[in-house]
Amino acid sequence: MAPSRALIRRIAFTSTQPHMRPSPRLFSAFLCKPQKVPHRSHLQIRNTEFPASKCVRQYSSQASAAPEAPDYLNEAELHIFNKIKGELEPVKLEVQDISGGCGSMYAIEIESPRFQGLTVIKQHKLVNQVLKEEIAQWHGVQLRTKAA
Structure with a gap:
């Protein structure tokens, strides 16, 4: 602080x-x-x-085991958030509709211990497997993954 x-x-x-x-x-x-x-x-x-x-930094704290969905997410973003949260057990997760609200393109940022030891391509394949049905209906996705 x-x-x-x-x-x-x-x-x-x-x-x-x-x-x-x-x-x-x-x-x-x-x-x-x-x-x-x-x-x-x-x-x-x-x-x-x-x-x-x-000295102890007051803003330093352990990340919670499971992130909570922000209240500003729309229904589609919330569906994606909950599906990823259930499958990949992330410590950080952000989902945003970047198509202007029509739901054709999303930006997703995930930090999960399940990505430990995997290359970036394998991390993305894992996320694509979880969101296979949803991605088939999208125009595109921006995906950022990181091992926790």
């Missing part, structure tokens, strides 16, 4: 050397949880009080 602009301004104005811009490393220090924080200048805090080994 990036620091707010208000925090950036406060750091810049309370700095002991106002002509210097605070470094991005200083901002990351405010996201970390230090053991002790004595009152010191920003250079000492950046260099000694917040070692990288003590």
Whole structure:
């Protein structure tokens, strides 16, 4: 999570050397949880009080085992989403109708552990096998796959 602009301004104005811009490393220090924080200048805090080994990025988290379908998907996108989710057990899945709403072309992005050790062509063949009936009625598909 990036620091707010208000925090950036406060750091810049309370700095002991106002002509210097605070470094991005200083901002990351405010996201970390230090053991002790004595009152010191920003250079000492950046260099000694917040070692990288003590910092934990707040936005880092484990991906959920199964992605949930976003509420903005139409019926056709939801059907494709659920079919891929059931067969390939993805950790990341995005389905989008890129044909302007007529359902003739889709962009699909899948990240799944089932792709581990497979070439890109074999990954795409696996997805094509799952969506065989649907792909027969489409004009085209943009497929991006990745092993999780």
